[in-house]
Amino acid sequence: MGKLFKLKENGTTVRTEIVAGLTTFMTMAYIIALNPNLLTAFGANGGTELWNGVFLATCIASAIGMFVMAFLANKPFALAPGMGLNSFFAIVVSNIVSITGLSYTESFQAGLCIILIEGIIFFILSVLNVREKIVQAIPLGVRLGIAPAIGLMLMNIGFGSNAGIYSDKGGPFYVMRDFFGSLTPGLARDTMGSGYSAMVLAVVTMFIGLFVIIILAHKKVKGAVLLGMLASCVIYWAGEAIFLDTNPFASLKGASFVPPFADMAETTLFKFNFSGFVEIGWFTAITLIITFCIIDMFDTIGTLVGTASRAGMVDENGEMPNMKQALISDAVATVVGSATGTSTVTTFVESASGVEAGGRTGLTALVTGILFLACMFIAPIAAIIPPAATSAALIYVGILMISGLKKINFDDMTQTVPVALMLISMPISGSIGHGIGLGLIAYTVIKLFTGKAKEVSVLTYIISIIFLIKFFLVVSV
Numbered sequence: 001m002g003k004l005f006k007l008k009e010n011g012t013t014v015r016t017e018i019v020a021g022l023t024t025f026m027t028m029a030y031i032i033a034l035n036p037n038l039l040t041a042f043g044a045n046g047g048t049e050l051w052n053g054v055f056l057a058t059c060i061a062s063a064i065g066m067f068v069m070a071f072l073a074n075k076p077f078a079l080a081p082g083m084g085l086n087s088f089f090a091i092v093v094s095n096i097v098s099i100t101g102l103s104y105t106e107s108f109q110a111g112l113c114i115i116l117i118e119g120i121i122f123f124i125l126s127v128l129n130v131r132e133k134i135v136q137a138i139p140l141g142v143r144l145g146i147a148p149a150i151g152l153m154l155m156n157i158g159f160g161s162n163a164g165i166y167s168d169k170g171g172p173f174y175v176m177r178d179f180f181g182s183l184t185p186g187l188a189r190d191t192m193g194s195g196y197s198a199m200v201l202a203v204v205t206m207f208i209g210l211f212v213i214i215i216l217a218h219k220k221v222k223g224a225v226l227l228g229m230l231a232s233c234v235i236y237w238a239g240e241a242i243f244l245d246t247n248p249f250a251s252l253k254g255a256s257f258v259p260p261f262a263d264m265a266e267t268t269l270f271k272f273n274f275s276g277f278v279e280i281g282w283f284t285a286i287t288l289i290i291t292f293c294i295i296d297m298f299d300t301i302g303t304l305v306g307t308a309s310r311a312g313m314v315d316e317n318g319e320m321p322n323m324k325q326a327l328i329s330d331a332v333a334t335v336v337g338s339a340t341g342t343s344t345v346t347t348f349v350e351s352a353s354g355v356e357a358g359g360r361t362g363l364t365a366l367v368t369g370i371l372f373l374a375c376m377f378i379a380p381i382a383a384i385i386p387p388a389a390t391s392a393a394l395i396y397v398g399i400l401m402i403s404g405l406k407k408i409n410f411d412d413m414t415q416t417v418p419v420a421l422m423l424i425s426m427p428i429s430g431s432i433g434h435g436i437g438l439g440l441i442a443y444t445v446i447k448l449f450t451g452k453a454k455e456v457s458v459l460t461y462i463i464s465i466i467f468l469i470k471f472f473l474v475v476s477v
Contacts, residue, residue, distance in 0.1 A: 020359025021367025052260035053268035057341035065367030070362030072323035110276030119334030145419030151401025209392030232389035268341020296432030359427025437467035
């Protein structure tokens with residue numbers, strides 16, 4: 001195992017890599033149930049059969065992508081159906097229903113053709129080193145700003161959608177006054193309602209878990225992030241039992257642990273509806289393929305560059321060894337995802353939690369991939385991991401990634417302005433690709449109008465123009 005993944009050369013051990021893989025899995029296990037929920041509207045579209053098909057596709061495509069990442073690239077990055085892209089895919093499928101009159105399942109199968117084409121395009125571009133050259137075309141200053149921007153995005157996810165400390169609609173922002181009153185046994189249920197007290201319990205759990213991680217990390221305890229997440233789980237489950245008078249393990253009673261392979265074979269496995277795909281029209285089809293390609297490409301590039309930078313896996317030019325192999329892994333995962341039945345599979349930003357736990361090689365990705373496969377049989381167990389536990393890890397990792405700002409030359413406006421735009425746009429849009437796009441456009445414009453146009457590469461100009469076209473003319477995600 002040590003020779004296969006070059007553990008000694010990367011300064012890591014089998015134990016560290018396993019802990020890192022477990023940590024990554026716990027931070028992204030939510031996608032296993034959330035992805036089929038988003039793609040089928042919680043089973044309302046396509047029925048239970050389609051939900052089951054997407055569920056298995058999520059586990060299988062993610063695992064295969066991580067196995068390729070492990071053995072081909074030897075990198076600790078995990079892959080799964082990308083958030084944002086899956087919601088956009090659901091919208092696309094609904095539009096196909098309107099355009100063609102096909103059923104949701106048939107339209108879903110037509111949409112899978114878009115993902116297949118995107119994956120093939122990316123595979124060809126990766127083999128020909130085109131995607132790697134696109135990475136190299138990103139100016140060093142912009143590259144250095146990707147990790148801190150991702151850090152803010154992780155913190156935004158942790159504080160917002162996961163822990164619920166604030167709402168994406170502008171409030172409320174809970175204060176300590178709310179905590180103790182709402183967590184008083186009886187009062188929480190009778191006066192404030194179980195929904196409110198559950199949200200506050202999540203906030204309290206998140207903060208406790210966060211400080212457990214910080215204290216353990218300060219004391220140099222191995223697996224601090226994983227231990228903090230486990231502590232958060234125990235606290236949340238205890239809180240549910242004591243304050244909400246609910247059984248946190250009730251969902252396990254009567255749960256099925258048999259994978260629904262028959263439903264997958266009937267609805268998603270190699271179920272490409274090419275005739276339905278043709279019916280949406282060539283212009284719409286090309287537009288959708290370009291949109292998926294742009295967002296997926298720069299989300300992946302941003303995650304790889306940002307996470308690798310934080311882990312010290314880049315050289316003095318900010319470039320990561322084996323980038324080509326990592327990008328090929330991502331492309332293979334997308335093709336497999338289309339064949340099994342899910343939207344674009346991409347490198348997950350939650351990989352940063354495993355990297356922070358010490359993951360440095362493909363063994364981390366292998367462990368996470370094995371756990372995803374296991375979830376076909378133990379999905380009900382993975383589903384009881386509270387989002388608050390995930391929040392604690394994401395916020396901690398986000399804080400650490402922000403430290404990358406010290407590498408930015410704030411006296412250079414070609415670095416300061418792009419980085420500032422990425423810092424605000426990534427958390428707000430939830431898209432790494434959008435943040436990078438704005439950063440590249442800002443860099444190019446500043447260079448162009450300050451008499452330094454020759455310092456910008458031709459490829460950087462092209463990428464900036466493509467993003468401008470996307471932002472103004474192409475449907476957004």
